[in-house]
Amino acid sequence: MTRRIAVLGGGISGLTAAWNLASRGSAGALEVVLYEASSRVGGWMKTHTTSQGAVFECGPRSLRVTGHSAKTTMKLVSAIGLENEVLPVRSSSKAAQKRLIYTNRTGPVQLPSGPSWLFRTKPPFSKPLLGVVLRELMAKAGTGDESVFDFFSRRVGDEVTQYLVDPLCRGVYASSAKTLSVRSCFPQLVELESKYGSLVKGMLLDRLNKDATEVSALSQRAKDERWSVYTFRSGLQTLPDTLLTKIKERGVTVKMDQPCTELTFKDGKAMVKSGAEMEVFDNVVSTVSAKVLSQLLCGEQSQLSDDLSSIPCVTVGVVGLEYRAGDILPQDYREAFGYLVPSSESSRILGVVFDSASFPSQDRKDGPSTRLTVMMGGEWFDGLFGDPGSVREDTLSQIALEELNRQIGISAPPSFISTAILRDSIAQYAVGHSAKLDSISQRVSGLPLSLCGASYRGVSVNDCVHYAVEATNKIL
Known part of the structure; x- marks a missing residue:
């Protein structure tokens, strides 16, 4: 008898869950259906490439190589054939070693490095x-x-x-x-x-205790070559796009522009409603945010819904800037990864990443240029800029330019601007979050429902991949 499993969400967690189910499940014994609300996959992982070949990340921009979850991601990268697309930054590079913080008193200064x-x-x-x-x-x-x-x-x-x-x-x-x-x-x-x-x-x-986690060839290469972080030649969007192709090849049904609108449970089964259609599944893997999932539940699951809705998210503004000059940054900062601003400082931005320093091969191909990314908002978004639904993208880009001028003296106009407002994009693990997870786990126990994604146990791409694999392994 065929076992039916629904995956809610086509971000990196949902795609990983679908891949793990389809690649490890017995042929013909498992049917996997993935529901995605939008017309694209990847969630907050989104890459924009200009007509001149410059790569801009609207969300996450690199992956770390240390820790158990990083090794899980590398095994996935190898399994779907992306080893040759990897673009690493070695620990010996200036960008990996030179990270800055900004204070109004000192300007950007280097973090301890020796x-x-x-x-x-x-x-x-x-x-x-x-x-x-x-x-x-x-x-x-x-x-x-x-x-x-x-x-x-x-x-x-x-x-x-x-x-x-x-x-x-x-x-x-x-x-x-x-x-x-x-x-x-x-x-x-x-x-x-x-x-x-x-x-x-x-x-x-x-450090004296050897890590017992199974090491893939890619993670061994990262260790031998002393990588700090890595991405892919065409940006991080390569990972979800490739996963989409691979899960379709494995027989996963992918329903784009078809969000789950209601989730109910009866007699050990899960009913997923999407539009006018209702389908019955043996298991559901939810990778959508806790806030979104709370809105899908009703009736007997009202207490679970309340617990889920208590996990907040914040909105982040991301402004990508390109300058046609290869030396737009002051001399002291040109080889640095970027800088962050402490909460105690007066600033309308969270920090700046100097993308060209880490991944110069992703600059435009027709001449020298410099790419920067300005991060804004988060916990302070509403207080600084107002309601995320009403803020204009050009307002954020103008503020980003003003802060760059004030903080590191960049006054030249950029040749390209890309601005994204990522609403409710980063889950907040406030004090007491672990107690909330305990309560949620108790309420989910006994239901044909598995939870993974950034709302629960880690917001990084590596964490999302790792816990999606863990959750689906338990189902299998």
């Missing part, structure tokens, strides 16, 4: 960092969930938390370290504290 920071005072810090390391080794462990800011402030002090940890949170989650849960955003660090009593000690001792 042992000299332990013994010399360098801006924006008021003391050498050796004292921070010694403090961390002696800090007491915390109890319960706490904010990222409180966790790191307790272990390394306010200054390092303000200038190192908080900008990282803005770059990944578009949110303040004071809002986010350390247990949900950095679970590995909480585990190190619990196991070793110190992050520094734990990181050193963990």
